Amino acid sequence: MKVLVTGAAGMLGRKFCEKLVAVRSIAGKEVEGLTMADIVDPPPIAGTPFPIQSAACDLAEPGVAEELVAHRPGIILHTAAIVSGEAETDFDKGYSINVDGAINLFEAIRNAEYRPRVIFTSSIAVFGAPFPEVIGEEFFLTPLTSYGAQKAIGELLLADYTRKGFFDGIGIRLPTICVRPGKPNRAASSFFSSIIREPLNGQEAVLPVPDTVRHWFASPRSAVGFFFRAAEIDGQLVGPRRTLSMPGLSVTVGEMIESLRRCAGDERANLIHRSPDATIMRIVEGWAQALDASRAKQLGFEAETDFDEIIRAHIEDEQIKL
């Protein structure tokens, strides 16, 4: 089985590739080769048991997608995207990568006339307030950001290309990924990871919202697990509604902090400083608090069921010494 990953320099794309190198198989088949594509050259992975090809390329440019699918990868994980903040400030760039880039990839596969499994990463940003406390499987998509609109368009295209038999697509509607390793960024959601990650590293973190704020999370480890599951499930069982809301954990910020206290002690938990930020509070109010993920669960997708697990996964995966 050959595998292509777009956005392979991104956090989730990278972790998926590392896992692939570690386990050497996917969807019950041995991995024969991996192409890691991104706008920047993805750093190499050490000790690979199969050939890895790195490609620094822009999917929005003509001919690029054709080259990536020329060796007919049987599994294509499409995570390449402009993130929500940038898609909102740079309208053209967002549509260029998030919509045109997806269309170019889908068209290249269609024109190559074979039928790989295509895993498309979508987001809870396809939902815009007002919505119920738990967003049902049949709740409609009302994005309130360009990023959300672009992901919703991707979901529609994925379903239509699959229905027409051009490929076999599965959409994965990811929860907010927490704990993200690395440094804080300027995304409005950045604090959700910061308030866990920084204290675990002995650093202070700022909490800009009240402890009562509730949101929907899964760990990077679960996200990678979703991709592996999406690679192997029988497409017939999914039916025409190709995108699945992934399971996640609905917790409040207060519960996250209590969990940190349990996992790492009072001293670390006390490194969180409350500094309310009206702008961030307003943005976060428009975000989903929980989703019904019954379909995905029935299809064998699994996520953490308490936040201690999410913190412990981060400590293990990032090899943090407490």
Added chain:
Amino acid sequence: MKVLVTGAAGMLGRKFCEKLVAVRSIAGKEVEGLTMADIVDPPPIAGTPFPIQSAACDLAEPGVAEELVAHRPGIILHTAAIVSGEAETDFDKGYSINVDGAINLFEAIRNAEYRPRVIFTSSIAVFGAPFPEVIGEEFFLTPLTSYGAQKAIGELLLADYTRKGFFDGIGIRLPTICVRPGKPNRAASSFFSSIIREPLNGQEAVLPVPDTVRHWFASPRSAVGFFFRAAEIDGQLVGPRRTLSMPGLSVTVGEMIESLRRCAGDERANLIHRSPDATIMRIVEGWAQALDASRAKQLGFEAETDFDEIIRAHIEDEQIKL
């Protein structure tokens, strides 16, 4: 007020233009000029009180949309589309006109840097079975045709361009239009109009489905009324969910025939011959039977409330002598 209509040679575009000529005003303002654009040159309308420009052009071609919006029409009715049957058989043509064409128009308006009211015609084809008997205002879009996917993408783009302030868009999710004047076509839905239109003209008609089949209708007259209402409503009242399910009438084929009997007598109603067609029955089973149109109704959109009205509107509008 200048007005631009795309798809002006189509049945609804044409009827809207004729009404505009008859009433001479829209959204409380006098019409100063009308551009009728279509892939074929729209036939002229007699006795116009304001200048009408005809444009035979393809919105999918570069530069065309820019030319159409160069004189800054304050109201743009976008009905140009490849219909569902053709969009299903010619995948590229459908996306080219129904998605790229819409994007070209939207981008041309954005680049012209003014903020017209854009009325986008969507369709109940954005919904795909299974769905509830009455499709709620928050039911999700799960098109099962390329046409439906293309219209759903148009709805998402309309909302995002409006949210960003590039124009002021209103999406109009039309019921099946009945009675369509003219000749039967090869659309699976063609019989809904045929079984009324042909008998009224003293001709025989074939009914390929059981009398119990239920569907969702509005007359061409109501559709034109929706466009006029969409031109004038306060966009602020619509909020970020820019597409509205239009009111319609949910009736069974049996009720339609009884209505024909009341309006035109037994002799005409007996011109309908039952000839079940399994293919058409299967297609029709996947169609919406009724929609909740509460939002549109609250905003003053109105449709027929019984099928006799729909038949009488057809008899009047098409000047049929019984």
